[in-house]
Amino acid sequence: MKLVGSYTSPFVRKISVLLLEKGMAFDFVNDSPWNENSHVAQSNPLGKVPVLIADDGACWFDSPVIASFLELTQPVPASIPSDPYAALQVRQLEALADGVMDAAILSFREQQRPAAHQLESELVRQREKILRGLDALDEAAKNGAFNTQQLDVATIAVGCAMGYLNFRRIAPGWCVDRPHLVKLVEQLFQRDSFARTEPRVA
Ligand SMILES: N[C@@H](CCC(=O)N[C@@H](CS)C(=O)NCC(=O)O)C(=O)O
Structure with missing residues (x-):
């Protein structure tokens, strides 16, 4: 593979x-x-x-x-619940974290353009998506939606989204007032799977 x-x-x-x-x-x-x-x-x-x-x-x-x-x-360990409704909920949170990644990538690419060509309105639009997405993820974390013992795809996607924000310094103040998300990410980053895949420029 x-x-x-x-x-x-x-x-x-x-x-x-x-x-x-x-x-x-x-x-x-x-x-x-x-x-x-x-x-x-x-x-x-x-x-x-x-x-x-x-x-x-x-x-x-x-x-x-x-x-x-x-x-x-490879169904074990499971990363998507076998119950169809629980699986939908996990996939919805995965989509939310993926959407934060999409917006962060678009922001980064916009910032890579020469300053005179950057569209401030586009940067604001993407930043708002990111911040709303993070608020929703913090709320989900507060409600116990993520399991840091056995990771599902949503939990993994959240860790990767936050890792990318840190790496590209997008929305650098994201941790302020989002304590549940901060705690989740701290726990995820201690895992071997996250430590071994830290983003780097090749
Ligand atoms: N929805 C896709 C998004 C993948 C994606 O946007 N990948 C970026 C790299 S982070 C890419 O390959 N971009 C190249 C391009 O847009 O041409 C997924 O979940 O795999």
């Missing part, structure tokens, strides 16, 4: 953490879609990572689909 991605992508980290938590062996293929000579589009027409290439050659994307594929392949 091969995981295609970059060391900075929070979505790729999400799948790396999941594979490590499930104890599944994989080869990491470092390929950023932003590089001119990237081969990512050969395995995902959308030209995005992560892509998981299974042993039978099947290419799986995007990260929620890969998570479902891994759950089918």
Whole structure:
């Protein structure tokens, strides 16, 4: 099994953490879609990572689909509840954390443009999505939605979203007034799976 991605992508980290938590062996293929000579589009027409290439050659994307594929392949330890309604709730929180990642990536890319071309209105729009998303995640954490003993896909996605915000210094004051999220992230970052996948520029 091969995981295609970059060391900075929070979505790729999400799948790396999941594979490590499930104890599944994989080869990491470092390929950023932003590089001119990237081969990512050969395995995902959308030209995005992560892509998981299974042993039978099947290419799986995007990260929620890969998570479902891994759950089918290696159901223990479970990362998606078997009860359908509980699974929906977990997937909803995963979507929320994924949405924070999307907004953070868009913010980062906007900030990479020359200052004169940056759209302040776009930065504000994405920042508001991030802050509203974090408020909802803090509330979910307060209500005990996340389990730091046996990680589900939502909990993993939250850790990866927060790790990316820290890495790119997006919404740097996010921890103020979000004590439940801070506690959750502190616990997650102590795990081997998170320590081994800290974002870095290759
Ligand atoms: N919804 C996708 C998002 C993946 C995504 O946005 N990946 C970024 C890297 S962090 C990417 O490959 N971007 C390249 C592009 O947009 O062209 C998922 O969950 O896998």
